[in-house]
Amino acid sequence: xxxxxxxxxxxxxxxGIWMFLASEVMLFGAFISSYVILRTGxxxxxxxxxxxxxIPLATLNTFILITSSxxxxxALDSIxxxxxxxxxxxxxxxxxxxxxxLGIKAFEYHHKWAEGITLSSGLFGSFYYTLTGLHALxxxxxxxxxxxxxxxxxxxxxxxxxxxxxxxxxxxxHFVDLVWVILFPILYLL
Amino acid sequence: xxxxxxKETFISKxxxxxxxxxxxxxxxxxSLSFLLSGFSLMLLMRWQLAFxxxxxxxxGRFLPESMAPGGVMLPEFYNQLGAMHGTIMIFLGIVPLxxxxxGNYFLPLQIGARDMAFPRLNMMSYWIYLxxxxxxxxxxxxxxxxxxxxWTSYAPLSVTAPAGQTVWILAMVLIITSxxxxxxxxxxxxxxxxxxxxxxxxLPIFVWAQFVTAxxxxxxxxxxxxxxxxxxxxxxxxxxxxxxxxxxVDGAPLERTGGGSPLLWQHLFWFLAHPEVYVxxxxxxxxxxxxxxxxxxxxLFGYKEIVGAMCFLGVMSFLVWAHHMFLSGMKTSLSYxxxxxxxxxxxxxxxxxxxxxxxxxxxxxxxxTPMLFAIAFLPxxxxxxxxxxxxxxxxxxxxxxxxxxxxxxxxxVVVTGTIIALFGGIYYWFPKMFGRSMNSxxxxxxxxxxxxxxxxxxxxxxxxxxxxxxxxxxxxxAQLHNVAVQPTNVFxxxxxxxxxxAQIPFIVNFFYSMFKGKKTAENPxxxxxxxxxxxxxxxxxxxxxxxxxxxxxxYEYSVPGHKTDFYPQNAA
Ligand code: HEM
Ligand SMILES: [Cu+2]
Numbered sequence: 185x186x187x188x189x190x191x192x193x194x195x196x197x198x199x200g201i202w203m204f205l206a207s208e209v210m211l212f213g214a215f216i217s218s219y220v221i222l223r224t225g226x227x228x229x230x231x232x233x234x235x236x237x238x239i240p241l242a243t244l245n246t247f248i249l250i251t252s253s254x255x256x257x258x259a260l261d262s263i264x265x266x267x268x269x270x271x272x273x274x275x276x277x278x279x280x281x282x283x284x285x286l287g288i289k290a291f292e293y294h295h296k297w298a299e300g301i302t303l304s305s306g307l308f309g310s311f312y313y314t315l316t317g318l319h320a321l322x323x324x325x326x327x328x329x330x331x332x333x334x335x336x337x338x339x340x341x342x343x344x345x346x347x348x349x350x351x352x353x354x355x356x357x358h359f360v361d362l363v364w365v366i367l368f369p370i371l372y373l374l
Numbered sequence: 375x376x377x378x379x380x381k382e383t384f385i386s387k388x389x390x391x392x393x394x395x396x397x398x399x400x401x402x403x404x405s406l407s408f409l410l411s412g413f414s415l416m417l418l419m420r421w422q423l424a425f426x427x428x429x430x431x432x433x434g435r436f437l438p439e440s441m442a443p444g445g446v447m448l449p450e451f452y453n454q455l456g457a458m459h460g461t462i463m464i465f466l467g468i469v470p471l472x473x474x475x476x477g478n479y480f481l482p483l484q485i486g487a488r489d490m491a492f493p494r495l496n497m498m499s500y501w502i503y504l505x506x507x508x509x510x511x512x513x514x515x516x517x518x519x520x521x522x523x524x525w526t527s528y529a530p531l532s533v534t535a536p537a538g539q540t541v542w543i544l545a546m547v548l549i550i551t552s553x554x555x556x557x558x559x560x561x562x563x564x565x566x567x568x569x570x571x572x573x574x575x576x577l578p579i580f581v582w583a584q585f586v587t588a589x590x591x592x593x594x595x596x597x598x599x600x601x602x603x604x605x606x607x608x609x610x611x612x613x614x615x616x617x618x619x620x621x622x623v624d625g626a627p628l629e630r631t632g633g634g635s636p637l638l639w640q641h642l643f644w645f646l647a648h649p650e651v652y653v654x655x656x657x658x659x660x661x662x663x664x665x666x667x668x669x670x671x672x673x674l675f676g677y678k679e680i681v682g683a684m685c686f687l688g689v690m691s692f693l694v695w696a697h698h699m700f701l702s703g704m705k706t707s708l709s710y711x712x713x714x715x716x717x718x719x720x721x722x723x724x725x726x727x728x729x730x731x732x733x734x735x736x737x738x739x740x741x742x743t744p745m746l747f748a749i750a751f752l753p754x755x756x757x758x759x760x761x762x763x764x765x766x767x768x769x770x771x772x773x774x775x776x777x778x779x780x781x782x783x784x785x786x787v788v789v790t791g792t793i794i795a796l797f798g799g800i801y802y803w804f805p806k807m808f809g810r811s812m813n814s815x816x817x818x819x820x821x822x823x824x825x826x827x828x829x830x831x832x833x834x835x836x837x838x839x840x841x842x843x844x845x846x847x848x849x850x851x852a853q854l855h856n857v858a859v860q861p862t863n864v865f866x867x868x869x870x871x872x873x874x875x876a877q878i879p880f881i882v883n884f885f886y887s888m889f890k891g892k893k894t895a896e897n898p899x900x901x902x903x904x905x906x907x908x909x910x911x912x913x914x915x916x917x918x919x920x921x922x923x924x925x926x927x928x929y930e931y932s933v934p935g936h937k938t939d940f941y942p943q944n945a946a
Contacts, residue, residue, distance in 0.1 A: 189567045190565075190566035191565065191566050191567065191572075192565050192566055194565075194566070196492070196562050196566045196567075197490040199491075199561075199562045200491065200492060200495075200558055200559075201568060203557070203558040203562060203592060204554075204558055205560050206592060206593070206815035207554050207557075207558070207592050207593070207595070207596045208596070210592075210593050210594075210596035210597055211596035211599055211600055213596075213597075214596060214597040214599075214601065214642060214645075215600045215603075215604075218600070218604065218615070218638055218642070221635075221638065222615070222633070222634065222635060222638065225635070226633045226634065226635065227633070228619055228631065228632055228633025229633055251724070268413060284376075285488050288874075301605070303611050303612065303613060304611060304612030304613055304614075304630075304631070305631065305632070306631045307613075307614065307631070307633050307634065308614060310607065310611075310613035310614065314603070314604070314607060315615075320602075
């Protein structure tokens with residue numbers, strides 16, 4: 185694919201990703217505001233005991249996701265230096281870390297459900313599963329996007345002057361990471 | 375025609391086309407069909423409103439027991455018709471016509487592009503829209519019927535409603551997804567694919583209008599998507615986002631933890647739905663501006679002011695949503711805020727209207743069919759906008775809220791305003807799409823019948839509303855104070871049925887002219903913008919023989935010293 189001439193000088197794909205992320209900000213923004221409004225405004229909003237929330241595990245998961253953002257940056261950096269091996273290696277690491285995040289999340293769900301925090305047990309549970317579930321769906325989307333880039337990367341499609349898609353995948357992945365960095369404190373720590 | 379790399383089959387050319395013009399036409403035919411079906415639902419309701427409790431003649435025999443036993447429609451069925459009418463008209467009719475069709479077809483042409491920025495995404499957005507529309511219609515076949523909690527789907531009623539509401543939500547999620555894809559595409563296309571010389575201050579008003587509309591869609595729709603997901607979970611997963619504690623439904627207490635807030639839904643809904651009304655009106659204003667500049671043969675009055683007002687409208691439309699909720703028990707300080715912002719937002723609307731009216735002054739007007747529609751738009755939108763002001767003031771809204779006055783207000787803006795403008799746009803650009811023109815006599819018959827009958831339907835709504843008639847009433851004669859204005863209902867219903875007949879000249883004229891109409895040249899209206907600089911219809915997949923370059927603003931009509939009274943943007 186050749187870089188096309190555009191009126192703004194920014195590739196259309198990149199603008200498209202930015203627009204998409206803007207709409208995602210509104211989507212999560214709406215969910216998060218609903219959560220904040222009911223948590224602060226509803227007399228029936230019961231917050232479970234801190235011990236039930238499993239903060240250490242969630243902290244570990246946060247750490248995993250942030251690390252995956254770092255490997256994503258390194259993947260992009262590698263291809264900018266035309267290092268194909270580096271791209272493939274760091275992308276693979278990002279994907280593995282993404283799966284690790286989902287695995288731990290699944291374990292957390294299982295644990296919480298067993299403790300009685302369910303989707304319908306009260307507003308906290310409802311919001312907890314809705315917000316983290318939506319986020320998990322985005323993580324899955326990000327992993328798929330990364331796998332697609334990984335496959336192309338292994339075929340040697342990208343190079344130092346042609347790696348827009350790697351960058352787009354990175355933008356998306358960082359966004360998903362950022363959402364978690366907001367969800368983690370408001371769901372676990374507050 | 376030949377792209378060089380691949381042969382076009384019938385399927386790739388007409389069905390799964392990537393060409394913005396074909397996708398635009400798909401949007402046009404689909405959304406016009408939805409408009410007609412949404413309109414038909416209303417025609418059934420008008421029987422019940424005019425002759426409450428009497429069997430529907432002829433058609434009544436074909437309706438199943440669950441809808442109209444003995445031909446008399448049930449209250450539940452009336453509610454389904456109302457909810458589906460609103461939803462279909464707004465989300466499946468007008469927006470896809472104004473944005474999906476007009477935007478898709480003419481925005482790339484007006485900026486000199488060969489296609490949209492993301493043709494594949496464009497195709498997907500059409501198919502997702504069609505799927506969403508079919509899912510929406512199919513909800514009539516659900517047990518308990520279609521959604522019946524109004525197009526606004528207020529909780530908790532919508533949460534405890536029969537299964538049709540779940541289908542409504544799923545269909546809405548599809549429609550929202552399709553709109554988001556479209557919005558991203560329009561924004562990037564406008565930003566990136568303008569040809570050389572087409573600076574922001576040379577963009578036609580139509581392009582500006584579509585651009586602002588796309589931004590509104592991009593920021594407002596995700597919020598409704600979130601609201602819809604929460605409502606879905608409330609319905610199927612036992613959550614209580616919108617359910618207060620201790621709710622009793624049909625005499626039995628609801629087994630939920632409660633604690634949620636019905637008002638949360640209203641906020642999420644109106645945060646979308648107020649910007650949505652500008653999504654409905656902005657493309658219409660854009661079309662009217664194009665037609666007026668062309669029909670008056672002079673530059674638009676206040677190009678810069680119109681553009682500024684549109685951008686300001688876009689921003690402000692996110693700050694007024696709770697004027698739909700004045701009676702929900704909100705704090706006075708909050709209602710002051712929303713009252714003030716509502717008054718502020720009416721200023722740019724009036725500014726645009728004023729510019730368009732002043733554009734007529736001193737022009738040598740050509741009273742073509744599109745021009746008739748564009749001129750009619752002005753006073754009609756004026757009535758719609760002015761009647762909004764008393765709704766924006768809390769003291770008057772206390773009385774008018776949820777009456778037919780509100781219904782009158784928004785039908786004046788959306789029907790006599792937007793739909794009239796969209797019709798004008800179809801007449802205006804028909805020669806571009808098909809290389810033929812529509813019959814002028816029958817177009818004018820269509821115009822006069824339509825505008826008169828529309829007023830016949832909607833004007834009495836103000837009278838009814840002021841007399842205290844509530845909206846969403848199954849039987850208007852059930853309350854004594856309504857009986858005095860019941861004759862207006864009969865009159866309105868005859869006008870509505872007449873309006874259906876008045877569309878026959880349009881439909882016949884449209885299809886006849888598509889194949890048999892008089893052939894027209896590339897630029898029959900002697901217009902200046904870029905879409906008239908390519909063949910009619912524009913070349914598949916590339917539009918222009920040679921990519922144009924822009925040398926001047928969009929409305930250089932009657933330029934002193936120029937040999938003709940129009941100076942195209944691309945002429946050297
Ligand atoms: C120009 C200034 C306008 C003002 C001040 C205004 C004000 C209002 C207010 C305050 C309401 C709520 C009334 C109530 O429920 O009690 C309302 C309802 C509505 N307006 Fe407007 N409006 C304006 C223009 C428009 C335009 C341009 C459109 C659409 C193209 C529009 C469409 C609607 C719709 C659809 C509703 C009713 C929604 C419903 O409850 O079902 N309005 N308007
Ligand atoms: Cu509003």
